[in-house]
Amino acid sequence: MLAYLLLAHDALATPSVGIKPVPSWIVPVTPGGKPPSVKDFSDGYYFSFIDTQVHLEKKTTYQHIIRQIASETGVQNGSEISVVFDPSYEHIDFHKILVWREGKIISIMKASDFKLIPVETDRQRFIYNGSYSASVVLNDIRKGDKIEYAYSITGWNSVFQNKYSNILDFGVYDYVAHKHYAVVAEKSRKLYIKEFNKPPKKTIRKENKSSIYEWDLKDIKNIKYQDYVPSWFDNQPRIQLTEYKNWDEVVKWGLEFYRIPELSGTLKLQIQELKKKANGNRNAYIELASRFVQDEIRYLGIETGENSHRPQSPDDVFRQRYGDCKDKAFLLCALLKANGIDSDPLLVDTNKRSHVSDYLPSPADFNHVVVRVRMADEDKKMKGEKAFIFIDATYSMQGGTASMLHFPAYGTGLLLREGQDDLIPIPLQNSGYLTVEEEFNVPESTAADATGSLVTKTIYFEGEADDFRSQFQQGKVSELEETYLDYYRTNHKHAEWEMADSLEYYDQREANNFSLIERYAMKNPWQYDSTRQKYYFSVFSKLLYDQVISLPNKPRTDPMFLKFPYHLLYTIKILMPGFWTVDEDEWKVKREAYEISFKSEFDKEANAWMLNYEYKTLRDHITPEESDLYKKDIAKLLDNLDHELTKPASAGNGENSKDLSSMILGGVGFFVGLSFMLGFFGIVVFFSIKLVQKLASRFD
Numbered sequence: 001m002l003a004y005l006l007l008a009h010d011a012l013a014t015p016s017v018g019i020k021p022v023p024s025w026i027v028p029v030t031p032g033g034k035p036p037s038v039k040d041f042s043d044g045y046y047f048s049f050i051d052t053q054v055h056l057e058k059k060t061t062y063q064h065i066i067r068q069i070a071s072e073t074g075v076q077n078g079s080e081i082s083v084v085f086d087p088s089y090e091h092i093d094f095h096k097i098l099v100w101r102e103g104k105i106i107s108i109m110k111a112s113d114f115k116l117i118p119v120e121t122d123r124q125r126f127i128y129n130g131s132y133s134a135s136v137v138l139n140d141i142r143k144g145d146k147i148e149y150a151y152s153i154t155g156w157n158s159v160f161q162n163k164y165s166n167i168l169d170f171g172v173y174d175y176v177a178h179k180h181y182a183v184v185a186e187k188s189r190k191l192y193i194k195e196f197n198k199p200p201k202k203t204i205r206k207e208n209k210s211s212i213y214e215w216d217l218k219d220i221k222n223i224k225y226q227d228y229v230p231s232w233f234d235n236q237p238r239i240q241l242t243e244y245k246n247w248d249e250v251v252k253w254g255l256e257f258y259r260i261p262e263l264s265g266t267l268k269l270q271i272q273e274l275k276k277k278a279n280g281n282r283n284a285y286i287e288l289a290s291r292f293v294q295d296e297i298r299y300l301g302i303e304t305g306e307n308s309h310r311p312q313s314p315d316d317v318f319r320q321r322y323g324d325c326k327d328k329a330f331l332l333c334a335l336l337k338a339n340g341i342d343s344d345p346l347l348v349d350t351n352k353r354s355h356v357s358d359y360l361p362s363p364a365d366f367n368h369v370v371v372r373v374r375m376a377d378e379d380k381k382m383k384g385e386k387a388f389i390f391i392d393a394t395y396s397m398q399g400g401t402a403s404m405l406h407f408p409a410y411g412t413g414l415l416l417r418e419g420q421d422d423l424i425p426i427p428l429q430n431s432g433y434l435t436v437e438e439e440f441n442v443p444e445s446t447a448a449d450a451t452g453s454l455v456t457k458t459i460y461f462e463g464e465a466d467d468f469r470s471q472f473q474q475g476k477v478s479e480l481e482e483t484y485l486d487y488y489r490t491n492h493k494h495a496e497w498e499m500a501d502s503l504e505y506y507d508q509r510e511a512n513n514f515s516l517i518e519r520y521a522m523k524n525p526w527q528y529d530s531t532r533q534k535y536y537f538s539v540f541s542k543l544l545y546d547q548v549i550s551l552p553n554k555p556r557t558d559p560m561f562l563k564f565p566y567h568l569l570y571t572i573k574i575l576m577p578g579f580w581t582v583d584e585d586e587w588k589v590k591r592e593a594y595e596i597s598f599k600s601e602f603d604k605e606a607n608a609w610m611l612n613y614e615y616k617t618l619r620d621h622i623t624p625e626e627s628d629l630y631k632k633d634i635a636k637l638l639d640n641l642d643h644e645l646t647k648p649a650s651a652g653n654g655e656n657s658k659d660l661s662s663m664i665l666g667g668v669g670f671f672v673g674l675s676f677m678l679g680f681f682g683i684v685v686f687f688s689i690k691l692v693q694k695l696a697s698r699f700d
Contacts, residue, residue, distance in 0.1 A: 014087070015085075015087035015116050015132045015134075016087075016091075016116070017092055017093070017094060017114045017116065017134050018091065018092070018093040018094070019093065019094055019095075019109070020093040020094075020095060020152075021095060022062075022095045022096070022150060023055075023058075023060065023062060023095075023152060025055055025058065025184060026053060026062055027053055027182040027184070027212060027214065029051055029180050029182075029216070031048060031049035031051075031066060031177075031178050032177070032178045032218050033048065033049075033176075033177030033178035033218040033219050034177060034218075034219050035048070035068075035177065036174075036175035036177070037175075038070070040174065040175035040221060040222070041070070041174040041175050042174055043073060043074065043077040043078065043174075044069065044070055044071040044072065044073030044074025044075070044076070044077055044078065045067055045068060045069050045070055045071075045074035045077060045078035046067075046068055046070060046174055046175055046176070046177070047065065047066065047067055047068070047174075047176045047177070048066045048067070048068050048146075048176075048177040048178065049064065049065065049066040049177065049178045049180075050063070050064075050065055050176055050178070050179045050180070051063065051064040051065070051179075051180045051182075052168075052180070052181050052182075053181070053182040053183070053184070054164075054166070054182070054183045054184065055184045055185075056164050056183070056184065056185040056186070056189060057184075057185070057186055058154065059154060059155055059156045060152050060153070060154045061152065061153050062150070062151075062152045063150065063151060063152075064148075064149075064150040065148070065149055065150070066146060066147070066148045067146070067147040067148075068146055068147075069141060069142070069143055069144065069145045069146070069147065070143070070144075071143055072143055074143065075141050075142060075143060078141070078147070079137065079138045079141040079147075080135060080136070080137050080138065081097065081135065081136050081138070081147070081149055082133050082134070082135040082136075083133065083134050083135075083151060083153075084119055084131050084132070084133050084134075085131065085132060085134065085153050086129070086130055086131050086132075086157075086304070086305070087130070087132055088130055088304050088305035089155045089156065089157050089158065089305055090153050090154065090155040091153070091154050091155055092134050092151060092152070092153050092154075093151060093152050093154070094109060094114075094134075094149070094150070094151045095150040095151060095152065096108075096109065096148065096149060096150050097109035097113075097136065097138075097147075097148075097149040098147075098148045098149070099138060099140075099141065099145055099146070099147055099148075100145065100146040100147075100148065101142065101144070101145050101146075102144075106140075107138065107139070107140070109136065109149075113136045114134050114135065114136050115134075115135050115136070116132050116133070116134055116135075117132065117133045117135060118130075118131070118132055118133075119131045119132060119133045128300075128301065128302050128303065128304070129303045129304060129308070130302075130303075130304030130305070157305065157306065157308060157309075158305075158306060159305075159306040159308060159309045159310050160253075160309075160363065161253065163242075163243040163244060163253075164185075164191075164241065164242070164243050165240075165241065165242035165243065165244060165360075165362035165363070165364050166240075166241050166242075166364070167238055167239070167240050167241075167364075168181045168199075168215060168238060168239040168240075168241065169236060169238045170199050170200065170215075170217055170220065170236065170237040170238060170239075171222075171223060171234075171236025171237065171238065172220050172221070172222055173222055174222060175219075175220065175221055175222070176220045177218065177219060177220075178216075178217075178218045178219075179216075179217050179218075179220055180214070180215070180216050180217075181214065181215045181216075181239075182212060182213065182214045182215075183212070183213040183214075183241065184210050184211075184212050184213075185210065185211055185213075186209055186210060186211070187206065187209060187210065187211050189211075189243065190243065190245070191213070191241050191242070191243060192241070192242050192243070192244070192245065192360050193213075193239060193240070193241055194239070194240045194359070194360050195238075195239055196234070196236075196237065196238045196239070196240070197234075197235055197236060197237045197238065198237055199215060199217070199237035199238060199239050200215045200216055200217040200237075201215075202214065202215050202239075203215075203216075213241075215239065217237075223235055223236055223237075225558060226556065226557060226558040226560075228549050228551075228560050228561045229558045229559060229560070229561060230559055230560075230561045230620055230621045231350075231351040231352075231353075231561075232351060232352045232353055232354075232355040233558060233559055233621075235558065240359060240360050240362075242360045242361060242362040242364075244360070244361040244362050244363075245361070246361055246421065247361045247414060247420075247421055247422050247423060248420075248421035249361065250347075250361050250362065250363055250414060251414065251415070251416055251417070251420045251421065253363060254345070254347065254363065254414075254416040255416050255417075255418070257309070257310045257311055257326075258311065258330055258333065258344075258345050258416055260314065260330075260333065260334045260337060261313060261314075261315075263314060263315060263334065263338065264315045264318075264319075266315075266318070266319070267314060267315055267318045267334075268338075270292075270318065270335075271335060271338045271339070274288045274289055274292065274335065274339075275339060278339075281376075282339065282340075282341060282376035283375060283376045283401065283402045283403065284401075284402070285336075285339050285341070286336065286341060286373055286375070286376075286389075286402040287401055287402040287405075289332060289335040289336055289339075290332060290391050290393065290398070290402070290405065291398070292335070293328050293331055293332045293335070293393045294328075294393055294394075294395050294396050294397075294398060295396050295397065296321065297317060297318075297321055297322060297323055297327075297328055297331065297393075298321065298322045299322070299323070299324065299325075299328070299394055299396075300322040300323065300324065301323070301324030301325075301327070302324075303324065309326070309363060310326075311323075311326040311327045311329070311330040311369075312327045312330070313330075314330055314331045314334035314335075317330070317331045318331060324394075325368050325369045325370070325392075325393065325394050326345070326369040328393035328394060329345050329369040329370060329371050329393050330345065331393075332371050332391065332393045333345060333371055336371075336373060341373065341374065341376075342373070342374035343371055343372065343373045343374070344371070344372050344415050344416055344417045345369050345370075345371060345415075345416045346369070346370050346371060346372045346390065346413040346414065346415050346416070346424075346426075347363075347365075347366035347368070347369060347413055347414040347416065348366060348367075348368050348369075348370055348410040348411075348412070348413040348414075348426070349365060349366050349367050349368065349410075350367060350368050350408075350410065351367070352365070353409065353410055353411035353412065353620070354410075354411025354412045354425075355411075355412075356411075356412050356413075356414075356423065357412055357423055365414075366413075366414065368394075368410075370390060370391065370392045370393070370407075370410070370413070371390070371391045371392075371393060372388050372389075372390050372391075372415060373388060373389050373390070373391060373402075374387055374388055375387060375388065375389055375402065375403065389402060389403065389405060389407070389429065390407040390426060390429055391405060391407065392407060392408060395466065395470075396470060396473075397466065397469045397470050397473055397509075398466050398512075399462075399465055399466060399469065399507075399508075399509040399510065399511070399512030399513075399514075400430065400462065400509075400510070400511070400512035401510070404430055404462065404512055405429070405430060406429060406430040406431065406432060406462050406463035406466050406512075407426070407429035407430070408463075409426075409428060409431065409564060409565055409620070410426050411425070411426055412424070412425060412426060413426055428565060430462040430463055430512075431462065431463045431464075431565035431567070432460070432461045432462030432463035432464040432465060432466075432512075432565075432567070433461050433462070433464060433567035433568065433569065433616075434458060434459065434460045434461065434464045434567070434568055434569070435457075435458070435459045435461075435568075435569040435570075435571075436456065436457070436458045436543055436568070436569070436570045436571070437456070437457045437458075437570075437571045437572075437573060438454060438455075438456050438571070438572050438573065439454065439455045439456075439457075439573040439575065439608075440452065440453075440454050440522075440539065440572070440573065440574045440575065441453045441454070441455075441575045442525055442526075442537055442574060442575065442576055442645065443525065443526075444576075444577045445526075446526035446528070446535045446647075447524075448524050449523070449524070450523070450524060450525070450526065451521055451522065451523045451524075452495075452521075452522045452525050453500060453519070453520065453521055453522065454488070454518075454519075454520040454522055455517065455518070455519050455520075456484075456516075456517070456518040456520075457515070457516070457517050457518075458515070458516045458518075459513055459514070459515045459516075460513060460514040460515075461512070461513045462512050462513075463565075465512050465513050465514040466512070468514050469507060469509070469514050472505070472507075472514070477502075477503060477505075480503060481499060481502070481503045484503070484518055485497060485498075485499055485520070487542075488520060488522075491540055491542045492522070492538075492539075492540070494525060494527045494536075494537065494538055495522035495523060495524060495525040496522065496523040496524055497520055497521070497522055497523075498520065498521050498523070499518075499519065499520055499521075500519040500520055500521045501519040503516065503517070503518060504516070504517040504518075505517075525537050528649065532646070533648065533649050534646045534647065534648055534649060535646065535647050535648075535649065536644050536645065536646045537644070537645040537646075538642065538643065538644045538645070539572055539574065539611075539642075539643045539644075539645075540641060540642050540643075541570065541572060541611070541613060541640075541641040541642070543568070543570060544568065544570050544613050544615060544637075544641060545638070545641055547563065547566065547568060547615060548615070548634055548637065548638075549561070549634075550631075550634055550635075550638065551627060551630070551631050551634075553631070556624045556627035556628075557624055558624065559621040559622060559623055559624065560621060560622040560627060560630070561620065561621060562593060562594065562617045562619065562620055562621055562622060563617060563620075564617045564618075564619055564620035564621075565617060566615070566616070566617045567614075567615075567616040567617075568613070568614070568615045568616070569612075569613075569614050570612075570613040570614070570615070571610065571611065571612050571613070572610075572611040572643075573603075573606070573608045573609075573610055573611075574608060574609040574611075574645065575606070575607065575608045576607065576608075576609070576645075577607075584599075584600055584601045584602070585598070585599070585600040585640075586598070586599040586600070586601075587636070589633050589636075591618075591626070591629065591630075591633070592618065592619070592626070593617065593618055593619050593621065593622050593623075593626065593630075594615070594616065594617050594618055594630075594633075595614070595615070595616045595618065596613075596614070596615055596633060596637055597612075597613070597614045598611075598612070598613055598637070598640050599611075599612040600612075600640075611640075611643065615637075
């Protein structure tokens with residue numbers, strides 16, 4: 001593998017840095033704007049000028065940047081210049097690097113100052129893109145210096161066939177005094193433009209054979225996001241430009257890369273083997289083919305040059321046994337079509353999801369490739385959406401038959417199919433759910449050596465099973481056991497915890513569920529509160545608490561993220577000796593974005609207090625208008641997450657308690673039970689501790 005990567009780098013054009021004058025086509029602009037307040041920038045420096053200009057015919061992007069060193073911290077953080085480029089199709093020329101001190105130039109660049117360093121920022125995601133960084137470390141930088149530099153990158157990725165699309169972003173992390181964009185294009189080139197969040201107005205002027213588009217903005221401050229916004233939400237002013245007239249043009253662009261060539265003999269043998277195993281069952285063949293690509297073709301992308309968007313041939317992917325999303329999708333389509341199964345690549349964006357429809361047509365709108373497959377339908381009953389399933393070939397260890405396969409909630413995609421001219425909706429597909437039951441067996445005795453038990457049973461279904469199975473395969477069972485034990489030690493500190501037995505797990509891959517059984521011993525679960533003169537045992541629904549977001553008590557202007565889809569059925573079962581009666585409580589809320597329910601009841605047959613929760617999300621966000629109601633619903637839920645079992649010290653010592661009224665606490669929901677125990681009569685009080693403010697403060 002390493003040898004291949006080295007050969008891939010050697011095959012690229014040798015990277016180099018040129019030094020040339022500023023290009024003559026550059027639109028002149030004078031830096032402006034005001035210096036910022038010290039509270040509006042970080043790292044000890046700020047940008048007083050950022051100028052970006054693009055010439056479409058020359059395939060060149062020019063940048064002119066002025067960086068102001070404002071403090072000693074800025075000397076440390078702002079004294080290096082680094083520009084990333086892809087030498088397989090780009091060349092970089094620097095025009096100037098100047099250091100200004102007290103109005104005088106005190107430093108000028110030399111070609112020997114530059115270092116070229118391979119940059120593999122996506123290596124941890126098993127993606128190699130062949131990029132390099134042209135870097136220079138400046139000498140003798142001091143507080144108050146102004147660093148000015150300009151460079152051009154020439155060359156476009158030929159995979160886009162000379163069509164331009166880009167986002168011009170006016171959002172900034174720190175204050176920028178002046179930001180300017182210019183796009184120079186022949187008058188005959190049609191640019192489609194869309195504005196987001198009120199960017200500066202464009203100006204268009206004609207010079208000779210060119211149209212010049214400009215946007216200019218000064219004194220730009222950071223527009224903050226509120227916490228917990230969805231991945232698709234972007235409140236920054238920006239402009240999208242594209243030469244793609246409609247989605248039909250993007251489809252035609254993509255189809256050229258996914259025309260299946262003649263397959264080699266070795267790949268044909270693999271197809272024959274899959275057909276033999278499927279024994280004429282087309283849906284079984286879909287399952288076998290998808291599992292082969294998902295599990296036996298590992299994920300790794302060599303995305304240099306055109307390989308950023310052009311897939312490798314199915315034969316190459318099969319032979320080398322690795323590929324990225326587009327490679328694996330192409331191979332899966334080839335395997336399916338070889339058996340007459342209708343299948344097509346589908347472009348999606350894992351961040352924008354259904355909001356990809358907010359953007360103008362462009363290949364840059366997408367970052368992932370999956371597959372849509374038509375299921376076999378002998379009875380001709382499958383209509384519309386039900387006739388298709390969607391497969392993400394980058395998933396591994398998926399369970400279930402073909403019709404049971406889980407697919408992420410990508411929302412919307414572009415099907416690369418002849419005649420397709422618009423985005424298509426992607427329905428939810430076997431998202432799954434999980435059930436968790438925690439059974440606490442609390443000892444009668446409050447003695448320090450008294451020991452109870454906890455058995456936790458978790459079952460993951462469908463998509464939840466896929467996710468957990470993948471994580472489980474990558475770890476050690478011993479480490480997972482220690483993690484789970486630490487979970488209870490951290491969140492139930494009132495007891496001393498040890499594992500009572502090894503972790504049990506059952507993976508039913510065909511049915512696509514994964515079960516875990518944890519067993520713990522809890523020593524000394526009863527703790528004594530000298531202030532109240534009571535013993536107590538507390539239970540906290542931490543699992544559900546971790547799934548919800550408690551918003552601070554201030555106006556909400558941004559949407560709030562919801563994990564979607566997500567469905568949890570959670571039961572806490574508390575077993576106690578003796579006979580019990582408790583006050584029952586039950587409520588449910590159903591909103592457009594989520595459902596929450598809670599039920600407290602006493603199971604006489606099991607002699608157990610049952611706390612039942614259900615939480616289900618119905619979409620991926622809460623709108624700002626819904627946030628106040630959401631806060632109330634979550635406050636109500638949090639009010640029912642922390643529970644405590646108490647009994648008086650006299651009962652713990654085996655003595656009779658006669659003062660019943662002293663057990664009733666005003667203003668707190670309570671559950672009273674009479675316990676008739678061998679050798680003594682005791683009073684036990686269940687009550688919910690209202691910890692809304694304490695719990696919510698974690699998110700403030």
